[in-house]
Amino acid sequence: MVKKITYSLFALVLTACDMDLVGFIAPTSTITEQRFEQSMAWNMEHGYKSLNVPIDNYKFYVGTDIHTATTVNNITTFVTALRNDSNAYFGILTGDLVHQKGGFHVLMPTLNFNPATQARNDTIFATVGNHDLYFNQWEDYRTYWGTATYWFEVKTPNYQDLFISLDTGNGTLGSKQFKWLRSILETKRANYRHCIVYTHTHLFKEDDSQFPTSNMPLEETFELTELMRKHNVNLFLQGHDHTREVVRYKDVLYIVVGRMLDGAKEPYYMIATCDETINYKFIAL
């Protein structure tokens, strides 16, 4: 434990230029409640996406904690693999897309379709992480992605699945986003085969794998896990902790997808297959 504290303090000092130190006492971007309103305004204007997929048992790729600084090696591999996988139709990035100011301008060209190396232009969805908020980078995130709280659906020949993105960049959903989530689940869940929720902050703290990465307050953790159970959510994807964790709790499968930042020890991403059940595997980078 002492070792972890020492390493963390060291890491904090060494990465101080990448950290927005203001964030230890005040928000580094627009606060949660305001970001939710901005996401909703964007959704109202642009609508919610519906993807048509020609098979019932399709795949999607999940990556997290890319922490783009100056290099884009792992994310390039991820995007290329996704767009060349004939059974995969979209990708999801669960936050901490960038590591430092200006990171979005380095990352985003990597996500553009490259016909020389990629077979299809599969859509990539994302949500925001705490690092994406440093130095007011929410504005950069909005410029490129528009929204962090939204849903989309995947229509297959016989089924349709619901995907919900949540913004937990500050370690809370906030009151308004929670109400929105409740409302979406109550009104829409019953119409879909599977429901997959994804966000950045992980819910449980079973180890100190990345001391002292923080979760949500306990009240919110308990409220959210019960809400997931009540509405039969199948899969809850998270990032933030940089360490893989798979837990089935209250009949919901919670997966912390490990980091895929360049230079990390054992980076990997996840491929999920939506069939009668949802299966998953992790791919080393």
Add this chain to the structure above:
Amino acid sequence: MKRILLTLFLSVSIVVFSQDKAPISLKSYAEYGYNYTWEHYGSLAVIANFPINSYFSLEGGLNTNTSNVHALNTRATVHFPLSVGNLTLENRYLYRLYLRNNTQDFAVGVIVGYVKDYIKANLGVYSRVYGSITKQGQNESVTNIREPFNLIYNIEGQIFKQDHNWNIGLGISNYDDFQIERMYLPIVTLKGNFLPAQHFNLLTELSCKPTGILHGSANFYAIYTRLGLIYTW
């Protein structure tokens, strides 16, 4: 053998109970709060403290709130009055029943405390386990989530010494009477107390619980205020 044990027990009891001890006290307060999850809520708490002698005390408390969350707290504290301040060693058990979420939460902590004139400080460790109250339909699920190691801390400064008849203090902590939060969710509390008459101590508190501080991306989460009194016999 029985006689020996009985004699030993009685001897120890006589020694223990014959020590000078602090009086029994009863603390009660009402709380009003707002957080992003429950929104507006109110709660009531009662805590009884029983000093066994000047070195050992037991405490038990109950809390119920309008969000359908209820808690039971117990503490056993050993006191070491030293010339450099009072040192304590506390063993704490907190059980919370989140009926609104079909969830129960149990935490056990061991905490070392120090009190001297204007400051109070506590540091310890705790473990937590939480899970469903009812287990139906969870064949493949883990029953409980275990969070085996966490830090518990409190540091508090006051404008007058501890025995002054009124005081104002400011503290930062990740726990209070009926909650033990994870270490990275500090609760900042402004406290005031006033002794209007013998036996009575009025208390008031205003607490704020931000979230995301160790995300490096702090955000408001909760605020709550308490008003109550301590009656000491």
